[in-house]
Amino acid sequence: MKIYVTSVFVDDQQKALEFYTEKLGFETKHDIPLGESRWLTVVSKEDENSIELLLEPSSHPAVPPFKKALAADGIPAASFSVEDLEKEHQRLQDLGVTFVQAPTSFGEVKLAVFDDTCGNLIQLVQLA
Template identity: 60%
Template sequence: MKIYVTSIFVDDQDKAEKFYTETLGFKVKHNIALGANRWLTVVSEEDPEGTELLLESSDHPSVGPYKAALFADNIAAHSFQVQDLDAEWKKLTERGVKFVTEPLDAGSVRMGVFDDTCGNLIQLIEMKKAT
């Protein structure tokens, strides 16, 4: 068994599509109209057959308070792994991404957290090399 799709609630699917593709560098895998919303998934260009991230509309009434509570408590909605956190941080800050936690050591990982502009905080993780 493996995870093939996971979702993140976004305030606006069009805005999220632009941010996740143009700013973060993911590519659209599925874009299927479903009434007022879409089945909109993105994947890593490095692993196009890998896990899909569903940019899911925040329409359900329980989503707003949930997202607001996570954001207010500085809790990341998702965690993405990178090979070089400092290089990714530099690239993303140059693209205007706002980090709420700059890269720091956290046990066996290095991490940083940014605002995805769609109502979520996203954690970037770099696994430390064993010494």
Template identity: 60%
Template sequence: MKIALTSLFVDDQRAALAFYTDVLGFKKHHDIPLGEDYWLTVVPAESPDGPELLLEPAKHPAVKPYRDALAEDGIPLAQFEVEDIHSEYARLTSAGVVFTQPPVDVGTAVVAVFDDTCGNLIQLLEAKPNKHDDDGR
């Protein structure tokens, strides 16, 4: 079993597409009209056949209170892994991305959190190499 698609609620699909492609570097995969909205997915540029991220309209009434509660508590809605978090932080900051948390070493990883301009906090994560397997070897 593997993850093929996951979704992220966004306030404006077109603005989200621009942010996720032009700023973050994802590639548009699907852009299919569905009434007022779209089946709009992006994929990692390095993995065009990898998992898709659906930029889903945030119209359902449960979405706003859910996202507001997460944002108030500083909890990211999604996490994206990067190779070099400090370089990515510098690149995104220079592109105008607002970070709510700069890179912080949390032991097994270095993490940072930014506002995706579409209603979500997103965490970047640079995993540290494991010295041991899960079973302690």
């Protein structure tokens, strides 16, 4: 058994697609119309056969309060690994991405957290 897809709830799928591809550098894997929404996934350009990230619409009534509570408590909706956190932090800042936590070391791990503009906090992780 392996993980095939995981998701983040987004307020606007098109806005999320633009952020996740143009700012973060992912590429579209699937974009399938499903009525008012889409089965919209992105993957890492570094491994196109990796786990897909579903940009899931936030339309279910339970989702907005859930997302708001996570963000208010500073809890990331997802974590992405990077090779060089300082370099990636600078690259994303140069693209206008807003960080709510600058790169910080926690022993063997460095973390930073940014706002994905779609209602989520996303954590970047560099392992030693």
